[in-house]
Amino acid sequence: MARIVIDPVTRIEGHLRIEAEVNSGAVSDAWSSGTMFRGIELILRGRDPREAWVWTQRICGVCTTVHALASVRAVEDALGIEVPENASLIRNIIAASQYVQDHVIHFYHLHALDWVDVTLALKADPGKTSQLAESISPWPKSSRAYFKAIQDRVKALVESKQLSLFSSGYWGHPAYHLPPEANLLAVAHYVEALEFQRDYIRIHAVLGGKNPHLQTYLVGGMSTAMDPNEPQATINPERITLLAELASKAQAFVDQVYIPDVLAVAGFYRDWFERGEGLGNFLSYGDYPLGGIKDSSRFYLQRGAIFNHDLSKVHPVDPANVTEYVTHSWYQYAGGDQNGKHPYQGETSPQYTGPKPPFEHLEIDQKYSWLKAPRYQDQAMEVGPLSRMLIAYASGHPEVKAAVDGILAKLNAPATALFSTLGRIAARAIEAHVMAGQVSKWVAELGDKLGHGDLRVHNGEKWDPDTWPKEAQGFGFHEAPRGSLGHWVHIEDKKITNYQCVVPTTWNAGPRDAKGQRGAYEASLLKTPIADPERPLEILRTIHSFDPCLACAVHVVDGQGRRYTVPWVS
Amino acid sequence: MLPSNHSLSGVLQQKGINRRRFLKFCSLMTATLALPPRYIAQVAAALEKARKPVLVWLQFQDCAGNSESILRSSHPTVLEVVLDLFSWEYHELVMAGAGHQAEAALERVVREEKGKFIAVVEGAVPLADDGVYCTVGGRTALEIARHVCPNAAATIAAGACAWDGGLVRAHPNPTGAVGISEAVPQATVINLGGCPQNPVNTAAVLVHYLTFGELPAVDQYSRPLFAYGRIIHDQCERRAHYDAGRYVQEWGDEGHRKGWCLYKMGCKGPQATFNCPSVRWNDGTSWPVKAGHGCLGCASHRFWDTRSPFYDRLPTVPGFGADVTAGEIGLGLTAVVAGATVVHGIASAVRDRMRPMPPAVPPPANNEPPRKG
Numbered sequence: 009m010a011r012i013v014i015d016p017v018t019r020i021e022g023h024l025r026i027e028a029e030v031n032s033g034a035v036s037d038a039w040s041s042g043t044m045f046r047g048i049e050l051i052l053r054g055r056d057p058r059e060a061w062v063w064t065q066r067i068c069g070v071c072t073t074v075h076a077l078a079s080v081r082a083v084e085d086a087l088g089i090e091v092p093e094n095a096s097l098i099r100n101i102i103a104a105s106q107y108v109q110d111h112v113i114h115f116y117h118l119h120a121l122d123w124v125d126v127t128l129a130l131k132a133d134p135g136k137t138s139q140l141a142e143s144i145s146p147w148p149k150s151s152r153a154y155f156k157a158i159q160d161r162v163k164a165l166v167e168s169k170q171l172s173l174f175s176s177g178y179w180g181h182p183a184y185h186l187p188p189e190a191n192l193l194a195v196a197h198y199v200e201a202l203e204f205q206r207d208y209i210r211i212h213a214v215l216g217g218k219n220p221h222l223q224t225y226l227v228g229g230m231s232t233a234m235d236p237n238e239p240q241a242t243i244n245p246e247r248i249t250l251l252a253e254l255a256s257k258a259q260a261f262v263d264q265v266y267i268p269d270v271l272a273v274a275g276f277y278r279d280w281f282e283r284g285e286g287l288g289n290f291l292s293y294g295d296y297p298l299g300g301i302k303d304s305s306r307f308y309l310q311r312g313a314i315f316n317h318d319l320s321k322v323h324p325v326d327p328a329n330v331t332e333y334v335t336h337s338w339y340q341y342a343g344g345d346q347n348g349k350h351p352y353q354g355e356t357s358p359q360y361t362g363p364k365p366p367f368e369h370l371e372i373d374q375k376y377s378w379l380k381a382p383r384y385q386d387q388a389m390e391v392g393p394l395s396r397m398l399i400a401y402a403s404g405h406p407e408v409k410a411a412v413d414g415i416l417a418k419l420n421a422p423a424t425a426l427f428s429t430l431g432r433i434a435a436r437a438i439e440a441h442v443m444a445g446q447v448s449k450w451v452a453e454l455g456d457k458l459g460h461g462d463l464r465v466h467n468g469e470k471w472d473p474d475t476w477p478k479e480a481q482g483f484g485f486h487e488a489p490r491g492s493l494g495h496w497v498h499i500e501d502k503k504i505t506n507y508q509c510v511v512p513t514t515w516n517a518g519p520r521d522a523k524g525q526r527g528a529y530e531a532s533l534l535k536t537p538i539a540d541p542e543r544p545l546e547i548l549r550t551i552h553s554f555d556p557c558l559a560c561a562v563h564v565v566d567g568q569g570r571r572y573t574v575p576w577v578s
Numbered sequence: 579m580l581p582s583n584h585s586l587s588g589v590l591q592q593k594g595i596n597r598r599r600f601l602k603f604c605s606l607m608t609a610t611l612a613l614p615p616r617y618i619a620q621v622a623a624a625l626e627k628a629r630k631p632v633l634v635w636l637q638f639q640d641c642a643g644n645s646e647s648i649l650r651s652s653h654p655t656v657l658e659v660v661l662d663l664f665s666w667e668y669h670e671l672v673m674a675g676a677g678h679q680a681e682a683a684l685e686r687v688v689r690e691e692k693g694k695f696i697a698v699v700e701g702a703v704p705l706a707d708d709g710v711y712c713t714v715g716g717r718t719a720l721e722i723a724r725h726v727c728p729n730a731a732a733t734i735a736a737g738a739c740a741w742d743g744g745l746v747r748a749h750p751n752p753t754g755a756v757g758i759s760e761a762v763p764q765a766t767v768i769n770l771g772g773c774p775q776n777p778v779n780t781a782a783v784l785v786h787y788l789t790f791g792e793l794p795a796v797d798q799y800s801r802p803l804f805a806y807g808r809i810i811h812d813q814c815e816r817r818a819h820y821d822a823g824r825y826v827q828e829w830g831d832e833g834h835r836k837g838w839c840l841y842k843m844g845c846k847g848p849q850a851t852f853n854c855p856s857v858r859w860n861d862g863t864s865w866p867v868k869a870g871h872g873c874l875g876c877a878s879h880r881f882w883d884t885r886s887p888f889y890d891r892l893p894t895v896p897g898f899g900a901d902v903t904a905g906e907i908g909l910g911l912t913a914v915v916a917g918a919t920v921v922h923g924i925a926s927a928v929r930d931r932m933r934p935m936p937p938a939v940p941p942p943a944n945n946e947p948p949r950k951g
Contacts, residue, residue, distance in 0.1 A: 014677040015715045018670045021642045023714060044712040045704075046639050047752030051745065056887045062874065063882075066745045069643020069774060070671075113649075121674045170630055170665035176675025176683040206650050210863045217869030218859035219650060220643040220774055224869045226829055231870035233834040240837025242870040358752075360710040367716040378711075466829035548676060559641045 011369060012544050015043070017551060019118040021070040022558025024517065026529070027370060028547060030538050035547070038526075038533035040517045041370055041377040042558050045338075045358065052507040056473075057083045057499050058227045060507065064495065065221055067509065068560045072220035073106055073212070074488035075509070075560075078495040081301060083227045086482025086499055090300060092464035094457055095229035098215055098243075100296050100308075101251070101450045102222065103486065104443040105211045108258050110489040111393070111440040112208075112266055114555045115433065116201035122549045123273050124194040125184040126174050129162050132188035140189050145268040149200065158196040178543045185276045194273070197265055204261050211254050211447070214247050229466030236458050248455040255448040262437075262444045270437040271418055274430050281421060284429030284550035286532035287388050288317040290395035291515070293325065293494070295487035296446070308446065309487060312399040313384065317427055319402045325384075327483070327494065330510065333381040333521035336374070338362060346522045348383060351496060351508050379558075381518040381527060382510055390528040391491025391515045392554060394435040398426065407445070411438045429532070432553040473502040488512055490557050511560040529554060600625075610782040610857060611794060612804045624789035625663065631788075632687050632695040635669035636726060638719040639712050639746045639755055640701025643774040644737040645671045650860055651777035663788060664696065670714075681715045688729050696784070697730035699723065702739040702746040703761035706754025720761055727765035732793055733758060734768055736780060738876065741769040741799075748882040759800065768793050769800045771852075771877040778857045779805040799879055804853070810873055811848040813855040816840065834870060844889040845872030852877035 015025035023044040029037045052063055061079035065072060077099060084091065091099075134155040141150035165171060186194070209219045215232055216222025224231045224242075235241035274281075294304055294311030304311050312322040331348030334341055340357040341349060349355065361375050370376040383389070400408035401423070415434055416423060425431060470476065476499070484495045491512030498506035518527040526534075529551060536546050604622040608615065635645065649672075666673075668684045675683060687695050701719075704711035709718030727733045735758045738744035746755035759767040770779055783802055786794045794802040811817065819825070820839040827833060827842060841848070850873055858865045867873055875885035 013716075016670050016676065016680055018673050018676040018680050021671065022640075023637075023712065025716075043714065044639060045753060046702075046711070046746045046755070048745070050750065050752045051748045051882075056889065059886065059888045062888060063745065063748075066641050066643070066773065069641035069646050072641075072643060072646065117649075117672055126674070168630075170632075172664075172666045173669060173673045175667055176673060176679040178675070178679070202649070207861070209650050210860045213860035213863035213869075215869070217864050217866035217871060220646045223866035223871045223874065226871075229829065231829060231834075233830055233837075233870045235835035238835050238837065241835045242868065360707060362710070363716075364708065365710065365713050365716055365718045366721065463835065464830060468828050468830070471829070543679070544677070 010541050012538070012541050012547070013369065014544060014547060017548070017556070019121065019548075019552060020556040020558065021068060021560070022513075022556070024551075024556050024558045025370070026533075026547060026551060027372060028533060028544070030541055033537055033539070035533045035536040035538060038530045038547075039370065039372045039376055040379075040519060040527055040529040042379040042517060044558065045378045047358070049507045049509065052504050054503050054505075056502070057086070057497060057504050058471075058473075060497065060504060061225045061227075062223075064507075064509065067511075068557055069220040071106070071110065071488050071490060071557055071560060073102055073216065073222050074486055074493060075495070076222065076225045077103060078484045078486040078488075078493050078509070079497075080225050080227050080484065081486070082482045082484030082495040082497040083499070084301075084482070085484055086480040086497055087227070087470045087476055089228050089467055089470050091229045091467055094234060094454065094462060094465050095467075096297055096301070097450055097454050097457070098230050098232055098465070101447055101454065102212060102215055104296065104447045104450065105208070105255070105258070107443045107489050108262065108440050108447065109205055109209055109212075110555075111436045112201055112262070113205050114436065115266060115270065116198050118555065119433070119552045120194055120198060120273075121174075121177060122545060122552055123184070123277060124186060124191050124198075125179055125181070126162065126177065126191065126195055127166065127179045128184070128186070128188045129159060129192040129195045130166065130188075132159060132192035134159055134192070137189040137192045140272075141193055144272055145264045147264040147268075149196070155192055155196060158199070159192055162192075162195060178545045181543055181545050182539045183545050186273070187276075190272060190276065194269065197269055200265065201261075204258075204265075208254055208258050208261075211251055214251060215243075226466055228468060228471060229464075232465055234458055234463045234465055236461070243454070243458065245455070245458065248451065248458060251451045252448065252455070255444070255451050259444045259448060262440045267415075267437050267441060270433060271415070274419055274434065277430065278421075280430040280549065281425040281428045283536060283546075284432075284532045284553060285427050286528050287390050288315070288427060289384075289387050289389045290314040290398050291325065291384055291389040291391050291492055292396045292399045293327075293485045293487055293492045294399075295485070309396055310400055310403045310405060312403060313389070314395075314398055314402060315387070317424065319398065319423060322399055322402045329385045330494075331383050331386065332510070333383065334375075335381070335522040336519040337377050337380045338375050339380065348386065348521065351494070351510050354508060377519040379514050379518045381521040382515050383521055383525075386523075388518075388521070388525050388527055388531070389515055390554075391512050392432070392435075393439045393489070393491075394426065394432045395491060396487060397435040397438055407442050408438065411441055429550045429553040436555070476502060488560075490555050490560070491515060493560075511557075513554075513557045513560050516554050517556055517558065529556075604785075606778070607782050607785045610778055610804060610853070611786055612807075621785060621789045625785065630663065630665045631731075632691045633664035633666050633698065634684060634687050634695060634726065634730075635666065635671075635698045635700065636722065637670050638699065638701035638703050638723070638740075639753065640737075640739060642671055642700070644700040644740075645669070647737075647774040648777045648780065651781065663784060667695075677715075684726065688726055692729050693731055695730050696787070697727050697733045697765075698736050698780075699727070699733060699740040699758045700736045702743045702755035703758060704746070704753035704755045705761070706752075711753040711755075723758060723762050723765075727758065727762045727767075730765065732768060732787065733762075733765045734770060734780065734783060735759065736770050737775045738771055738773045738881065741771050741801075742880050744773065745882050747880070766793075767800060768796060768802060771799070771801055771806065771879070771881075772854075773874075773876040773881075776805070776852075776854065776857050776859065779853070801877075805857075806851050806853075806877060808851055808853065809848065810846075810850045810852055810855055810867075813853070814847055814867060815855065816867060840867060840870075840872040842891055843872050844887075844891060846875035846878075846885050846888070846892065847873040849885070849892055850875035850878050850881075
């Protein structure tokens, strides 16, 4: 029996450490640890709630924008503010384009190197690569000459002996199965995706001023003034044309590059439909309001929960059933660390009890992470694209159902194959396809509103803090690219007195709870075969399939034990 | 001697970047550095000859926003050229290797490239409680920074957190976070403020280093003058409205739709220095003021505490109105606002001549600013 440590886990956001026990060539147990803490919620206290979004957005620069959205929604909920339809639409466009952007970057730049051996691209026949490309997609960049040029670049890189970011990969690992031509194709698309994301994200520059860290949210709406006749207006007909063009290019890239590549890679790694299964419990708050934020029945992506892989029943979600444990986290609860606490009654007492750095191993039977362990109805849940797509699929969402069935048919796989490492990858691609289409639709809708003279982007009734009650509290949520995100804010005398976030990667990467139930990462690693413990590529495959974001995951909740009502349940 | 196809121009040609695009990049860099156009040829010649120095990118108490910013750099060739100018041996967000292999890559650079490589740091370094608030590979951020940065030829602090502790250090600074130059005083550090830093400026610093063999001229905060020498208000496209007394009064009102001045909505542009309005973001597409929101002063020293509350109007200054000049505003604000970043006189001088200037005033004392309102 050997203990494997991966730290740093790279090609993720933030600082993640995985320790795993390997027995007879497979993982017999695993521990997931977040190793960085900032305490942003503590920093927020005493500040103007109207600017909380500016601060919380900096929780993460990869999932930039998502905390800003959850934050303005929380403050608007506390103060009873309804945003104009245009603001809701612009927020939907920003959030949906963030999905497409994030999912493309994840597949090509954070995940692909787990499946693609860059060095094998040198052995590819560019002519055959061209044939392969043309057999799976109408994407125009597919000539022999094009792939030859890419191959020459890889060759020059290898011959220079300065492999740069590729220098420390697990090249030649026996778990790599792609033929050389598929490797060359993937390397070409790695580079193309880099160009794609850089161009596509200009949607955020138009609507947010810049990316990362957009700067146009307002409590009550957006700062993106609209006017059909003003060249200086942030949103005018010229800008709508640019947005529409970027949205349409994204649909082509997702449908003609991303999805065919996912299908091609999956075809060579079918055994990964049976690995990395994880918990079988899935949660989504739902998002993309088509009516008001309180009308969850009109969210484009549905709210719900699935238990024990049972796709025949989608359970309603009540956040009153969320608790967080610190039994194995570097925090202390006054009432003892064995009890879970609802976020409303959460406590903040960071207390590091781990080994003194530098250290070799964590004390895995004690506390071992800066992440808490969130539970829903006392069960560990997986969140993210797979959860959303399963819940939408099981709820009969027309576009999602068509896309899922189409992909499954091409892979000749049953729906249960989605409960896997490859299932997460497929769900993310399906979601990118569906949401790229929505971006185009919503941009067209915004253009219509502009044309018809509906120019409201902000509801200023409660902008002046003198209009606020002495005390208020609210809850904001967002289905971020990586899953269910919640912000809770308490306001007194125009200032934040308490701020809490429960974040997607905390759900997925959290440690064990009082009952010893594993988190989603830990559960998904069980039985993973390990060909070479010195180069645990297989562990990376499953961990990366969740798209970890550790900066988001480590957070602190308040120790004052306040009670809140849950607005969208009551 | 490397074969010719390993020089930058050779590599770029293989990547399909022809000479015209390469020269366009050189001219963007020259302009960003505020050098006269005759330097374009010198920049191009230096880059063409350059062998690839090694670069490592360290992430500590960060959000990866500065890494993402580089990935989304605002000129089609910035990323390609930056990636080709340097051999990026370590960058957790995007590197192929993980765990032991990643640690070994970093160790190899420190050992074999001592005094020659460039370190980029993103995120703050926590000092409280023996640094347990950030560990990588079981070692604290402080230990890693002390090991790597003094051995680098230069360290670039990318973004507010690496510069001065940024958001992580904002009151009450729960983890005792500081910027890299405070954590490792013996390192040679250049600070690129901003949240995030603008990738065009990062590229320009690297290009300057390769062209002239040294870091560009800096101000009293060790920020390159080319990027941080001018007041945003002086460069703002809404400036004419300010001078004419046309202000946005409410979000979405007529003035907002017509692109009037955001001063009354809390814009910190008159109090901030940065080349944000000219360089812009994401292929020059926009910047926050163009998108209708006030400037946060994100490139200012300790801006999270010194520039917030972000929606409060800047203090009224003598002569405020339609008749004042940029210089008066800059001077007036610098006089009344504690901890203002740059004295206007320096900024003006810099516009004419890119030379290091002795600081006219000492930087503010390095203590916690008073908690604001």
